[in-house]
Amino acid sequence: MNYYPLVKTVAEPEAVILADGSFPVHPLPLSFLYRCRRIVCCDGAAEALIQWGREPEAIVGDGDSLNLALRERYAALIHRETEQETNDLSKAFRYCLKRGWKKLFILGATGKREDHTMGNISLLSDYQAQADVQMLTDYGLFTPVCGDAEFECFPGQQVSVFNRDCRSLSGEGLVYPLSAFTNWWQGTLNEALAGTFKIYADKRLWVYRVYGAEKENFPNVEK
Incomplete structure (x- = not known):
């Protein structure tokens, strides 16, 4: 994984x-x-x-x-x-x-x-x-995935999962269950429950994690 x-x-x-x-x-x-x-x-x-x-x-x-x-x-x-x-x-x-x-x-x-x-x-x-x-x-951050994967997150982090060609798709550590969605909107607006979540998939998908500025320590950028 x-x-x-x-x-x-x-x-x-x-x-x-x-x-x-x-x-x-x-x-x-x-x-x-x-x-x-x-x-x-x-x-x-x-x-x-x-x-x-x-x-x-x-x-x-x-x-x-x-x-x-x-x-x-x-x-x-x-x-x-x-x-x-x-x-x-x-x-x-x-x-x-x-x-x-x-x-x-x-x-x-x-x-x-x-x-x-x-x-x-x-x-x-x-x-x-x-x-x-x-x-x-x-x-936020788009991550392409093929197969099972585990993601670091924070409680309440907003997450969307977009199915590319999975026939089997499930998750752990998210508010809403995952399935092999047939339309991209069906995987949007999910939420992480703890410090990690897992995805079990047989093929390809994209995972999107919203940064969540109140939870992140973003660096200052000085050119």
Whole structure:
């Protein structure tokens, strides 16, 4: 059974992938963006990162979302992939894998366009087979799961469980029982009872834990 601690207690990721959705404002994702040595930007996300005060390790994509001045200034960091079968997030993910970085946090993958948000979250299940990957938003943490898993939490923490392709799904330590839901809304608005909860599953799902600012000791971010 895999164990997933609260994200603020885990070791630093090997790299952060910054997608071109809404730039983070919550102190927890920002703290990783500030501290991580390697930030791989999905194309246009580089501009927001540079404006925030950091420079990327690499900029991955076709380069069409960067203005000319940035394309020229950071030409050595741009890794162009023009194929259209996958999005820039998957291209950045492949870039990390090629360099052996397999503990990854994804930031900036939600917000702006809802179709991009749904697509990016769904990709977590594909990435999970190749890396230890989690997605941090301004509100909580998405973790892709395949099989049985145990999660660190706090009493009252808000939890949602989204079934991808499980035929058998149950839980322990949550207010409401789990089943192999056929619609995503059915797994939302659950709640942790104690310091951990467990999920028993035969296939893939996503677990979302809301940060809960009153329970967390979020770091200050000073650039």
